[in-house]
Structure formats: structure tokens, C-alpha cells
Amino acid sequence: CSGSNCPTSCSEVSQCGDGTVSSGEACDDGSTADNDGCSSTCTVEDGWDCSSGTCVDINECTDNTDNCDVLTTCTNTTGSFTCGACPSGYTGDGSSGCTDINECATNNGGCGNATYTTCVNNDGAAPTCTDINECATNNGGCASGETCVNNNGAAPTCQPDDNGNG
Numbered sequence: 001c002s003g004s005n006c007p008t009s010c011s012e013v014s015q016c017g018d019g020t021v022s023s024g025e026a027c028d029d030g031s032t033a034d035n036d037g038c039s040s041t042c043t044v045e046d047g048w049d050c051s052s053g054t055c056v057d058i059n060e061c062t063d064n065t066d067n068c069d070v071l072t073t074c075t076n077t078t079g080s081f082t083c084g085a086c087p088s089g090y091t092g093d094g095s096s097g098c099t100d101i102n103e104c105a106t107n108n109g110g111c112g113n114a115t116y117t118t119c120v121n122n123d124g125a126a127p128t129c130t131d132i133n134e135c136a137t138n139n140g141g142c143a144s145g146e147t148c149v150n151n152n153g154a155a156p157t158c159q160p161d162d163n164g165n166g
Contacts, residue, residue: 016042021053029055035079047079069098071124089124103127112153 015022017040019030025042027050032040037048037055044050049058060066060081061074068074068083072094075082083094090098103109104119104127111119111129120128134140134156140148142158149157 016040026050027055037079045079047081068094069096071098087124089126100124116151116155117153 016025016028017030017032019028021028021042026044027038028042029036029038029050031038034040035045037045037050037057039045044055047058047060048055050056057076057078058065059076061068061076066074066081066083068081069086069092071087071090073084075084085094086092086098089101091101092098100121100123102121104111104121108114108117109119109121109127109129111117111127116132116134118130118132120130122128131150131152133150135142135148135150139146140150140156140158142148142156145161146158147161149159151157
């Protein structure tokens with residue numbers, strides 16, 4: 001205090017950035033800079049904990065407070081975190097979620113003609129292709145007395161039986 005405007009008892013006026021947490025301040029790190037945990041308005045910034053009087057970065061990855069998909073990697077950054085990319089076989093980004101790509105939905109997953117081959121989607125991996133044995137149903141459409149021969153991924157072949165029938 002100085003001059004004639006000084007009250008009979010002087011006390012320092014607290015202000016943000018003076019290093020003392022005062023009424024109305026959540027923190028005061030002695031700085032008026034942002035991005036160090038305590039903002040220029042003496043509020044605790046996202047991703048920081050200032051409860052001990054010193055602001056420390058919260059590791060959202062180890063605290064499990066991140067929103068990264070379980071298939072991705074969480075990386076702590078100062079005041080925040082980043083999520084890695086979804087692995088091969090998945091679509092999306094690490095923070096909004098990873099969704100399996102159903103390869104069977106396009107071109108029968110590369111398994112060939114869907115009439116003769118079944119495609120089974122596998123999460124995050126190539127599909128499983130399985131031949132359909134057409135001979136197992138109605139002798140594959142072969143005439144009575146004919147032998148049905150299953151052909152992998154193709155139509156069956158009807159052959160005359162051993163007695164020359166067909």
C-alpha cells in the first residue's frame with residue numbers, strides 16, 4: 001500500500017498467477033500461461049490434476065479414462081492422449097471404435113462363386129472359404145443311376161454308374 005488511499009490495515013490483493021490459490025481459483029501455479037495444467041484464468045485444464053498444489057499430467061491411458069478402442073494403442077500426451085489406428089481387417093479410427101470389415105459382403109470374400117463356395121467372415125482376418133458339396137443334396141441334380149462327383153468350387157459332374165447307366 002502507498003499513499004493516502006491506503007486503508008488502516010494493508011493486505012495483498014491476490015490475483016491469478018501469483019502462486020497462491022485464492023478464493024475463486026481452482027489452482028494457481030505462479031504462471032499466467034496456458035497448457036501447463038493451470039490456465040491463465042486459474043482453472044484446472046483438461047487432462048491435469050492440480051489437487052496437490054502442483055499440476056501433474058493425468059495419464060489417461062493407465063487410468064483407463066481414455067476412449068480408445070480396445071484394439072488400438074493409447075499414447076499419453078501432455079494434457080491429453082491419442083489413440084492408434086485400427087488394425088488391419090477393421091475400419092474406423094481408434095477413438096470412435098473399430099469395426100470388423102466383412103469381406104464376405106463383397107464378391108463372396110474372394111471365395112469364388114457363392115453357388116459352390118461358402119464364405120465365413122472372421123473378425124480382423126481373412127475369410128474362411130468352404131466348398132459346398134452339391135452331391136450331398138439330391139445327388140447333385142444327377143439322374144438316377146448316375147454318380148455325382150463334387151468339384152471344389154464348381155458345379156458337380158454326373159458320371160454313369162459302373163453298370164453303364166446314366
